[in-house]
Amino acid sequence: MRKIAESTVRRLSLYLRFLEDFEEQGIDTVSSDALATRGHTTSAQVRKDLSFFGSFGKRGLGYSVPELASRIRDILGLGRAYRVAVIGAGNLGAALVHFSGFDRHGFHVVSLYDSDPKKIGTERNGLAVRDQKDLEADMAEELADIAIIVTPASVAQELVDRLVGAGVKAFLNFAPVQLKVPDDVVVKTVSLALELEALSYGLRNR
Amino acid sequence: MRKIAESTVRRLSLYLRFLEDFEEQGIDTVSSDALATRGHTTSAQVRKDLSFFGSFGKRGLGYSVPELASRIRDILGLGRAYRVAVIGAGNLGAALVHFSGFDRHGFHVVSLYDSDPKKIGTERNGLAVRDQKDLEADMAEELADIAIIVTPASVAQELVDRLVGAGVKAFLNFAPVQLKVPDDVVVKTVSLALELEALSYGLRNR
Numbered sequence: 326m327r328k329i330a331e332s333t334v335r336r337l338s339l340y341l342r343f344l345e346d347f348e349e350q351g352i353d354t355v356s357s358d359a360l361a362t363r364g365h366t367t368s369a370q371v372r373k374d375l376s377f378f379g380s381f382g383k384r385g386l387g388y389s390v391p392e393l394a395s396r397i398r399d400i401l402g403l404g405r406a407y408r409v410a411v412i413g414a415g416n417l418g419a420a421l422v423h424f425s426g427f428d429r430h431g432f433h434v435v436s437l438y439d440s441d442p443k444k445i446g447t448e449r450n451g452l453a454v455r456d457q458k459d460l461e462a463d464m465a466e467e468l469a470d471i472a473i474i475v476t477p478a479s480v481a482q483e484l485v486d487r488l489v490g491a492g493v494k495a496f497l498n499f500a501p502v503q504l505k506v507p508d509d510v511v512v513k514t515v516s517l518a519l520e521l522e523a524l525s526y527g528l529r530n531r
Numbered sequence: 532m533r534k535i536a537e538s539t540v541r542r543l544s545l546y547l548r549f550l551e552d553f554e555e556q557g558i559d560t561v562s563s564d565a566l567a568t569r570g571h572t573t574s575a576q577v578r579k580d581l582s583f584f585g586s587f588g589k590r591g592l593g594y595s596v597p598e599l600a601s602r603i604r605d606i607l608g609l610g611r612a613y614r615v616a617v618i619g620a621g622n623l624g625a626a627l628v629h630f631s632g633f634d635r636h637g638f639h640v641v642s643l644y645d646s647d648p649k650k651i652g653t654e655r656n657g658l659a660v661r662d663q664k665d666l667e668a669d670m671a672e673e674l675a676d677i678a679i680i681v682t683p684a685s686v687a688q689e690l691v692d693r694l695v696g697a698g699v700k701a702f703l704n705f706a707p708v709q710l711k712v713p714d715d716v717v718v719k720t721v722s723l724a725l726e727l728e729a730l731s732y733g734l735r736n737r
Binding site: 328329331334335342363364400401403407420421424426427429430431432470494495501503513517518519521522524526527528530 | 570715729
């Protein structure tokens with residue numbers, strides 16, 4: 326399968342959200358129009374996005390909701406569960422341990438780390454805080470698929486280097502820093518300050 | 532000034548992060564090459580981004596760090612402080628009250644709301660949880676510039692409608708739902724599930 330643009334991957338994720346809603350409501354088929362309306366896009370765009378993966382749907386009948394949902398899950402690599410380690414047991418790290426959207430989509434937070442002796446050994450949202458010193462040993466025993474970085478910017482790169490060395494191949498980064506990783510490692514960065522600045526730009530230039 | 536593309540706004544935010552680092556280190560001038568290296572882009576792109584705002588820098592000397600930082604802050608509307616209301620006092624909402632990146636950039640969380648009687652009146656990270664019923668009355672007294680939505684998806688749109696009615700013009704949305712707002716209102720959505728799915732796609736297709 327050829328590489329899909331990041332913007333397409335994002336729209337597929339969105340379509341999947343809508344399809345899951347439809348499934349919950351017991352809706353069996355959906356038109357590209359309905360997906361387009363929900364996604365604030367055009368039905369031509371929906372058909373183009375879905376055409377990447379061969380032929381879907383029947384003209385005039387629309388798409389089968391469970392079939393389409395299952396194909397998109399497959400494309401996105403969601404046919405399996407992912408083990409997630411959260412690095413940084415501050416407020417945000419603790420919140421992410423129990424973020425409701427994760428478990429539902431197969432992302433299971435299995436460990437939480439910090440370097441603060443006052444936090445190590447205590448529980449945050451039902452998960453014991455482990456010692457960051459043990460990262461390599463723990464990962465050798467049971468490797469995390471994804472690490473979420475919620476540490477101060479100053480230590481983020483060093484921790485990512487250690488995790489990459491231990492075999493972790495995917496990172497969700499909340500630290501305000503551009504991480505450097507090898508080519509075979511995937512990073513997504515969530516910058517809340519960046520989002521707020523996009524809002525302040527929007528407010529100023531309405 | 533003409534409208535700038537969202538991708539350019541994001542790069543300007545990034546350049547500003549780097550310039551602030553340079554300021555802290557006492558560095559006075561910076562080349563487009565240095566900004567490009569930090570931002571994983573090209574110096575041609577940097578020069579193009581900055582040329583939107585008239586002529587900057589001197590050939591061979593580079594840009595003045597404080598001057599460039601100040602111009603970008605101005606463009607992004609960061610010359611002022613923003614009052615932020617957090618709607619939803621769950622784990623993530625409470626974490627955002629004290630998120631270190633916000634205050635530093637002029638975004639001050641001034642209020643926190645919930646509908647749960649057990650939470651109302653208690654404190655989360657030093658801020659009293661207010662009753663969601665009082666949103667309109669509170670906003671009439673002192674309007675928030677930005678509301679951060681950290682509620683369940685099922686109530687997000689209704690709350691946003693109320694806040695828009697009360698005069699709020701900008702939203703940062705964490706609820707897994709596409710919000711509908713009038714044209715003069717700005718919304719940015721942070722979907723953590725979407726980010727993780729982009730990672731799982733990346734893991735599957737490395």
